[in-house]
Amino acid sequence: MASTRIPPSPETQADATPAATSAGFLANKARFRFFGLTLDGCIKAFFGGNAVVAVLVLTLITIFLFKEGGGFFAQNRANLQIYRQAGLEYVDFIRAQTTGHTALTHELSDLRLRQFHRLTEAGKSLAEANAALAGFDEFANQFGDAIIPLRGLLSDLTETATALKSKFATTENLKIARQQLLAAGKTAEADKIVISEVNFDAELKPLLGTLPAYQAASAETAAKITAALTVKPALPTPELQARLEQFKMLAAAYVADFPAVEKNLRAWDYRQPVPFFRSITSFIFGRDWIAQSSWQEWYGILPLFVGSLMVSFVALLFAVPLGIGAAIYINQLASPAEQRIVKPCIEFISAIPSVVLGFFGVIFLGENLRLLSQQSWLAWVPGFPFSERLNILTAGCLLALIAVPTIFTLAEDSLNNVPRAFKEASFALGASRLQTIIKVIVPASLSGIISAVLLGLGRVIGETMVVLLCAGNRIAIPDFTAGLAVITQPVHTMTGLIAQEMGEVPVGSIGRHALFMIGLVLFFLSLLINWLAQKIVRRYRIAID
Amino acid sequence: MSAATLSPMERLPAPPPSSPSLAVAPVAAMSAPAADLPPSRPIIDIDHVDFFYGQSQALHDVSLRLDEKKVTAFIGPSGCGKSTLLRCLNRMNDLIDGARVAKGSIRIRGIDIHAPAVDVIELRKRVGMVFQKSNPFPKSIYENITYGLRLQGVKDKGRLDAVVEKSLRGAALWDEVKDRLHASGLGLSGGQQQRLCIARAIAVEPDIILMDEPCSALDPISTSKVEELIHELKKEFTIVIVTHNMQQAARCSDQTAFFYLGRLIEFAATRTIFMNPSNPQTEAYVSGRFG
Numbered sequence: 016m017a018s019t020r021i022p023p024s025p026e027t028q029a030d031a032t033p034a035a036t037s038a039g040f041l042a043n044k045a046r047f048r049f050f051g052l053t054l055d056g057c058i059k060a061f062f063g064g065n066a067v068v069a070v071l072v073l074t075l076i077t078i079f080l081f082k083e084g085g086g087f088f089a090q091n092r093a094n095l096q097i098y099r100q101a102g103l104e105y106v107d108f109i110r111a112q113t114t115g116h117t118a119l120t121h122e123l124s125d126l127r128l129r130q131f132h133r134l135t136e137a138g139k140s141l142a143e144a145n146a147a148l149a150g151f152d153e154f155a156n157q158f159g160d161a162i163i164p165l166r167g168l169l170s171d172l173t174e175t176a177t178a179l180k181s182k183f184a185t186t187e188n189l190k191i192a193r194q195q196l197l198a199a200g201k202t203a204e205a206d207k208i209v210i211s212e213v214n215f216d217a218e219l220k221p222l223l224g225t226l227p228a229y230q231a232a233s234a235e236t237a238a239k240i241t242a243a244l245t246v247k248p249a250l251p252t253p254e255l256q257a258r259l260e261q262f263k264m265l266a267a268a269y270v271a272d273f274p275a276v277e278k279n280l281r282a283w284d285y286r287q288p289v290p291f292f293r294s295i296t297s298f299i300f301g302r303d304w305i306a307q308s309s310w311q312e313w314y315g316i317l318p319l320f321v322g323s324l325m326v327s328f329v330a331l332l333f334a335v336p337l338g339i340g341a342a343i344y345i346n347q348l349a350s351p352a353e354q355r356i357v358k359p360c361i362e363f364i365s366a367i368p369s370v371v372l373g374f375f376g377v378i379f380l381g382e383n384l385r386l387l388s389q390q391s392w393l394a395w396v397p398g399f400p401f402s403e404r405l406n407i408l409t410a411g412c413l414l415a416l417i418a419v420p421t422i423f424t425l426a427e428d429s430l431n432n433v434p435r436a437f438k439e440a441s442f443a444l445g446a447s448r449l450q451t452i453i454k455v456i457v458p459a460s461l462s463g464i465i466s467a468v469l470l471g472l473g474r475v476i477g478e479t480m481v482v483l484l485c486a487g488n489r490i491a492i493p494d495f496t497a498g499l500a501v502i503t504q505p506v507h508t509m510t511g512l513i514a515q516e517m518g519e520v521p522v523g524s525i526g527r528h529a530l531f532m533i534g535l536v537l538f539f540l541s542l543l544i545n546w547l548a549q550k551i552v553r554r555y556r557i558a559i560d
Numbered sequence: 561m562s563a564a565t566l567s568p569m570e571r572l573p574a575p576p577p578s579s580p581s582l583a584v585a586p587v588a589a590m591s592a593p594a595a596d597l598p599p600s601r602p603i604i605d606i607d608h609v610d611f612f613y614g615q616s617q618a619l620h621d622v623s624l625r626l627d628e629k630k631v632t633a634f635i636g637p638s639g640c641g642k643s644t645l646l647r648c649l650n651r652m653n654d655l656i657d658g659a660r661v662a663k664g665s666i667r668i669r670g671i672d673i674h675a676p677a678v679d680v681i682e683l684r685k686r687v688g689m690v691f692q693k694s695n696p697f698p699k700s701i702y703e704n705i706t707y708g709l710r711l712q713g714v715k716d717k718g719r720l721d722a723v724v725e726k727s728l729r730g731a732a733l734w735d736e737v738k739d740r741l742h743a744s745g746l747g748l749s750g751g752q753q754q755r756l757c758i759a760r761a762i763a764v765e766p767d768i769i770l771m772d773e774p775c776s777a778l779d780p781i782s783t784s785k786v787e788e789l790i791h792e793l794k795k796e797f798t799i800v801i802v803t804h805n806m807q808q809a810a811r812c813s814d815q816t817a818f819f820y821l822g823r824l825i826e827f828a829a830t831r832t833i834f835m836n837p838s839n840p841q842t843e844a845y846v847s848g849r850f851g
Contacts, residue, residue, distance in 0.1 A: 439689075441697070442655065444685075444688070444711065445682070445684040445708060446707075
């Protein structure tokens with residue numbers, strides 16, 4: 016260290032070897048090194064590493080979701096293709112025809128039931144009531160029996176198509192097995208597997224050959240219905256009579272639709288390829304989600320999407336007034352003592368495990384809501400009384416509880432950020448407390464409040480356990496014709512279905528890929544909600560220096 | 561303003577002994593107005609007021625009578641209680657937990673403003689306020705000015721328009737903003753914002769306007785505009801202004817009250833305070849030797 020002790024002249028400094036100079040620095044710096052990093056470097060690397068891990072995990076999740084979900088559309092297309100090739104589509108044209116008839120018969124039985132009640136209420140005995148409805152019954156029976164020829168044909172065709180489909184599936188499985196053997200190098204064993212390609216042309220002959228039979232059956236059904244409609248059964252109650260008239264019009268329209276079905280059957284061609292976009296549209300707009308069916312699997316997200324939205328909407332309906340109201344009270348009106356008690360209580364709600372809330376919903380809330388709905392003095396509430404204890408309303412109430420802490424905390428924060436000066440200015444102009452809150456403080460924090468609501472929505476849409484336990488898990492688009500009563504119907508949700516089925520679908524199956532597609536939809540939905548929330552906060556934030 | 565900061569200063573030898581008598585003296589002088597002040601009737605009568613923030617006393621036995629349509633300046637070093645007294649006049653201190661007038665009374669036009677029958681909202685309509693930092697609402701200029709009137713239930717568009725123009729002209733802001741009345745008040749410059757706040761205060765036509773260091777956050781040009789404005793406003797309003805700026809007090813006010821450590825030290829015509837103060841502390845402060 017001579018160089019440090021003797022102050023070097025400019026010349027010697029210029030001449031000094033690099034080694035000597037670095038030795039001088041090393042003496043001061045070489046205290047701690049880890050993989051060539053100083054302590055500062057290590058700390059920086061540690062924190063930087065944490066940040067990178069977060070980004071990395073997010074990227075991996077996204078890639079994983081896309082990879083697993085992406086395979087879905089190709090598989091779904093194959094699924095739709097075989098639906099056509101094996102003639103299932105053809106059969107479903109006829110099935111739709113019989114389903115239409117079934118719906119009409121339900122209407123008839125409903126009418127009869129109502130009329131029967133009216134009659135017995137009016138003091139008629141059972142025999143008298145039945146006698147009064149004899150004419151109607153005859154008409155109903157005629158109408159009901161009209162479908163028999165078609166239904167017989169349908170059940171034959173169903174068997175044919177199912178057999179063809181399973182034959183195709185077997186062939187496909189054999190092909191896969193052979194490929195696996197070939198890949199493993201066992202050529203001899205692979206050669207032993209005999210694959211006879213399915214000849215759709217030949218196999219579909221009998222199916223298509225039934226067209227004349229269908230025409231006969233359809234004509235017979237149409238004739239019988241038309242004959243039945245000429246009878247004029249009368250119902251004693253005018254209101255029900257009006258409904259019967261309406262029914263007749265519906266039935267006539269139904270029969271008038273028969274030629275269209277026949278036209279579909281004639282035009283149908285199993286060789287026509289299914290375009291790829293059908294695979295996507297049948298997922299996005301499909302109204303059925305039927306997995307693991309012996310007939311045909313359908314993967315339409317619409318009922319689940321609508322279910323999720325309905326449940327979330329009901330939850331926000333309760334949570335928004337509660338959360339924002341509580342935030343305004345606590346931030347503006349409450350005494351310090353009240354703040355100390357209420358705030359932690361609301362925030363604690365978010366600490367309750369959602370499975371516990373769901374359990375509470377199943378055991379307590381659902382049942383009690385059902386009992387409450389059956390009180391006669393509450394009959395004016397739309398949808399009351401209801402008999403399903405697990406429904407949109409039950410799940411929505413519990414989800415509201417989950418959204419309240421989020422909305423409350425964020426809304427309270429944004430109220431807190433309103434400068435005190437606004438409040439003082441308002442008071443100094445002679446505003447009351449309430450006027451100040453409504454006219455100054457809430458408008459000034461509106462962007463924060465809206466984003467609080469959006470983040471609450473994000474929280475609710477992603478919630479799984481509560482909806483799985485309490486929403487009723489019926490995969491169907493709720494019947495919106497019921498008006499507000501729609502909220503007492505059971506639904507299934509996107510999150511709930513994933514949780515329910517993920518353990519049961521085999522790896523690589525279309526069902527599993529479909530679940531991942533739902534995951535992707537959820538992912539993008541949350542992304543959208545969060546992005547909107549942030550955008551609103553930035554866009555409308557008041558410039559306060 | 562806590563007890564902890566007050567007590568060590570009070571132990572200093574300089575201020576206490578003569579101050580009580582001197583504090584009373586000018587008030588006594590007020591009842592028989594000084595020769596250089598034209599006679600006018602008092603609108604605000606502050607009578608032996610003690611004021612506390614929780615346990616710490618911020619005002620000690622302050623008595624003052626302020627004249628109508630005059631500008632009164634409150635001066636004094638930081639923490640002397642001048643802002644506290646100002647905020648007592650429209651009971652803005654009610655917003656602070658534990659703040660209270662413990663003794664004495666404040667009467668405006670003869671009515672004790674702390675009486676239980678007084679509606680504090682009515683009081684604040686009569687006693688407007690302009691704050692240290694301009695605080696227009698995050699609303700349009702028009703909505704800012706009509707805020708007070710709308711609170712009172714005025715909905716007539718014609719009247720609101722008239723008031724907006726009158727107030728903005730009154731605050732010398734009309735020519736600058738008349739084309740953008742519906743733009744946000746926050747888009748104005750600092751000086752314009754403060755004049756907007758003054759316009760907002762005069763829109764409800766109060767009797768008295770309190771100004772709490774209205775120019776402390778403004779540049780010199782904006783400051784002189786506000787000072788000119790104060791000069792204009794005193795034709796219609798009684799103005800009480802708290803200021804740290806001695807020149808400002810000298811320029812705009814008719815009377816000046818000097819506070820120190822929560823006590824009123826001297827109150828007289830502004831010229832007297834600045835040219836010929838009777839109290840040595842006042843002289844020391846106005847001549848810049850302390851404070």
